[in-house]
Structure formats: structure tokens, C-alpha cells
Amino acid sequence: MPSDNSADANTAVESHHDLTFAELGLGEAVLKALRAAGYETPSAIQAATIPHLLAGRDVVGLAQTGTGKTAAFALPILEHLDRAQKNPQALVLLPTRELALQVCESFEKYAGHSAGVHVLPIYGGQGYGQQLSALRRGVHIVVGTPGRIMDHLEKGTLDLSELKYLVLDEADEMLKMGFAEDVEIILAKTPETKQVALFSATMPQQIRRLSAKYLHDAQEVTVKEKTTTSENLTQRYLVVSYPQKVDALTRILEVENFEGMIVFTRTRNETETLAEKLRARGYAAAAISGDVVQAQRERTIKQLKDGKLDILVATDVAARGLDVDRISHVVNFDIPIDTESYVHRVGRTGRAGRTGDAISFVTPRERRMLTSIERATRQPLTQMFLPSVDDVNATRLARFDDRITMALAQGDRIQAFRDIVGHYVANHDVPEGDVAAALAVVAQGDTPLLLDPAEEARAPQFVREERPLHGVRQDGPKAERYRRDSAGPTATYRIAVGKRHKVEPRQIVGAIANEGGLSRGDFGAIKIHPNFSLVDLPANLPGDVLGKLARTRISGVLIDIKLDGGTSSSYGDGRPPRHDHAPKGDRPRYGDGQGRKPRHS
Secondary structure (H helix, E strand, C coil): CCCCCCCEEEEEEEECCCCCHHHHHHHHHHHHHHHHHCCCCCCHHHHHHHHHHHHCCCEEEEEECCCCCHHHHHHHHHHHHHCCCCCCCCEEEECCCHHHHHHHHHHHHHHCCCCCCEEEECCCCCCHHHHHHHHHHHEEEEEHHHHHHHHHHHCCCCCCCCEEEEEECCCHHHHCCCCCCHHHHHCCCCCCCCEEEEEEECCCCCHHHHHHHHCCCEEEEECCCCCCCCCCCEEEEECHHHHHHHHHHHHHHHHHHCCEEECCCCCCHHHHHHHHHHHHHHCCCCEECCCCCCHHHHHHHCCCCCCCCEEEEEEEHHHHHHCCEEEEEEEECCCCCCCCHHHHCCCCCCCCCCCCCEEECHHHCHHHHHHHHHHCCCCCCCCCCCHHHHHHHHHHCCCCCCCHHHHHCHHHHHHHHHHHHHHHHHHHHHCCHHHHHHHHHHHHHHCCCCCCCHHHHHHHCCCCCCCCCCCCECCCCEEEEEECCCCCCEEEECCCCCCHHHHCCHHHHHHHHHHHCCCHHHEEEECCCCCCEEEECCCCHHHHHHHHHHCCEECCCCCCCCCCCHHHHHCCCCCCCCCCCCCCHCCCCCCCCHHHHHHHC
């Protein structure tokens, strides 16, 4: 229940890097989980909202994706859970199933040292059986999309009578996708005494009205992140799976012309592990983290400045305030958990007019964070690819040539060795070229100078990862094309919502992707007409998928999806096409005598 609080109703906050999670009032079990996850200091949104939520106050948080919002609401909820209660105590509403799964995973990670916490994701496209079984066993936290939550409420399979905490995450996106009515119905079905946290990147009038109606004495927090990166900074990313990261970093070190480098990892333990692996590969590397005593930190940084150390492996906290002229590259071995940390990291290079390079390793599941970074910094990151064996060999040969050129400049020493070589040639009748090659073998040692081209076939393959939802306007009003991930055949489907229903392409994509289990890359052109819309989707969608989509609603209207007959222009008045995908007898029947109909999620 909200408590009285004398704090100002509206606050704007920036960074809080002098705070610790312990100082926010969190318990030891949660703090242990945070330490295990590598979290060292709270982000601005976490530092500003966690104390209010722990005190029981409603909160409105204005912050972009990637600022650490999930921990801001998840940690206080975990602190207050009654694990003996069987019915759900917390409900988190999000616009997409991908977000629901991510938030669910975060809850489980933060509850790693809190035994007996049960979290359930509920979203469209997943079978009801699994969700019903979990609800019968009892769950503490439900994370879901509005449409599927509505379905459970209508079926009587989700009991929110004992709900204590409700979170609306990415509220503006939920409303844009047509979930406004569902969200209000869900809010109305929850106890008046619940505590509410609403997070949104923007604050349109509809969100203001929702906040005024359903939140009580809410503390509004606006996070003003410092998200400017240097114009002298080149920012790139490489899509890579976690097991491939060390090999990928080694290849990059081979071909990048770097002077000094900081490699950022997420946890303290990983700094030393990675530094050891780099030393084993012949690089002058050392690790620093928050555990390193100040004297050792100063020695390590001096070695980096003096050129005795080339690579520093560090955590966020350990590298703050570090300014070394030699740092030409920053590598995010682990992409940071928020955009503010990214800016702090890459700010270690490209300073005071110098140029710099930042390279981020991104696993396929971290693409959303990459998009958040680009949005926050207002600068694109260019995709790079793993250097090939030929790239590595070309670099090694160039460096070998440079070493020979430098040696030739040492006239006195060259003359002495010329006499030695001449003596060998005279006594063994061996061409001078062969002697030079033999000396190169002696100098190189057991490690081959060049990589075997056959190794390329054995090396891990790094494939290009498609970025989600690149909208390019087409001809005609409200038309948008989304890049498909595959080149499979497509077909045009007709849905029964159009301009008069005030639908947008994103609502269509969100509803169909969530309920049909489709990827956003499965969408082709979307053309919105006055009374209907045409959507390009994979041809021959399975019957079970079409059945789910037939029960989908957008803006409260059943979309009645079917293959388009190819004469759309002749029935712009909303009359159905002559071609029906399924016979009438095979179509799903709706209604249970009370006018209730399933909804999309």
C-alpha cells in the first residue's frame, strides 16, 4: 500500500555511481544474487526508484530501454514477497513475449539466493496447459502480455485478488500496440490497495491519464542519462555466441592496429580468467576490478601508461576515472547492462581530440540492448565480421616486414651478421636466401608465422545477424516493409482492421507475432486500407497458427485473417473477398453465451 512520503512529487536524477546496492536498503539474499551477476553499483533509475518502491510508494519512471528498469522494480518486489502465499502477489505487464521472457529470466537471476520464489511467464503463442499447471501449483510473480492475461482472467484461471504489486513496463509501447483497453480492464480487476510502478520512455497524455486514475501519490522520476559519445569514436559490433568470444577477441587483436586497450567484462572473476587466457596467447595483459587494492591498481595503470602492459581487462567500477593516452581501443567483451555504462566504458578512448575505436561483442539475445545503445547515443554501430585466416596472415606478414626493415636500419649490427652469414655460405655452400630463411625459423621458434588456411574451415563460423524491424516506407499510405530473415515464399493475408480502426503497422506486427509465434522478420509489406489491411507473411502458415490468429484482436476487433483473393482494390468498402482460407464449418466458433471472446496477446 502506498505510504506517505514528504519527498517532492517529481524528481530528475542523473548518475548515482557513489551509491551501492546495500545503501538502497536491499537485503543480503538479493545483494548476493547481484554480486553473483556482476552488478556493482546501481544505475540512475535504480538508485532513484528502489528506495521509493521499498517504502511502498507508487512510482512513475521515465527512462529509456537499457537503463536498468527491470532491476529497479524487480528487486523491491523480491524483498517484499511472502513465499508462503500461493496466489500471485506481483504482476508485470509488458508489450511483447520477448520482453516477458527477458524479464522473467531477470527475476530468476535476482532470486538466485532466495529459495522458493516461483516466476511464471504468460504470453500468446505458448500452450495454455503449461501455464495452467504452473498457476495451479502456485506462483509468486506473473510476467505477461495483456492479451493473454485477459484470456486467463476471463477463463477464471488467474486469481489477482491477493495481488500486492503491479508493474506496467514500457507502457507507451503497450498503448501504441493497441493494448490500452486491456490494460485498463486488468487494472480495474486488481485490488485497490496494490502498489503500482509505471515505466515509460515517453509521457503522452494517455499515460498521464492512466497514471492519474490508477496510481496514488506517485513519485515521478525522470532519468537524465549522460549518453553522449565522442565524435572521434568509431563504434562497431560483432555478433558472437558466448563460447566463441575468446577466439573472436584473439583474432581481432591480431589484425587491429591498437596501442593500448581496455577489455570490459561483466564480473570480477572473469577479468582475471580472461587476462590469463590472453597472457597464454602471448599478450601483455592484466586485470583490475573493484577488489584490487589501490596500490596494485596504481601499479597496473602505470604499466599501461609506460607501455609495459598493452591490454587491461576491467569491470565498470575499476575503470571509472581512468584516462590513459595510450588507450586506442575499448572492447566490450560483455555488453553492459545499461546504456549509461556503455557511454562510460567507450569514453575511455577518443578523448581530448584523439581518435578511438570501440568494439562490442553482442550475442543474438542481446540485440535489443544494441538497439537501445544506438537510440540513446544517437549514433549507429557498424557491424564487423570475424577476421579471416587471410586477414591474419596479411597482418603478420606486414609486421614481419616491418621488423626486417627496422633491423636493416641498424647498420653496425647488420655488418657483423653479414660477415657471419658470409662465413656460413663459404663453408657450407648454401645460398644466402636459404640462410636468411633458416635464421627466420630460428627467430620465430616453434610457433608458425602464418596460420594454416585449413583452419578457417575448422574455426567457429560467425554469421551475419539480422537487425529487427527496419521499417522502410513503401508506396501508399500506412505502408511499411519489414526485412525478412529468410528468403522463403510469402503470401498476402487480409485482416479485418484498417484505417477506421486507427491501427498502425506496429500494432499488427505485435499482435500477429505474439499470438502466432512468428518472428518479426517473418513480416513483409503491410498496407493499411480504410476497412482492412494486407500483410505479407510466410506462405502456407500451419493450420494451428491460423487458428490462433483467427482468435486475435487488434483494437478490440477480431482480425479474421485469411489469404487474400488478389482483388483487394475491388472491395475497399470492407466486403470480404470471395476466397476464404477455410470452409465455414472449419472455422473456430466464438462465444460462451455471455458474449466473451478470446483476445490476442
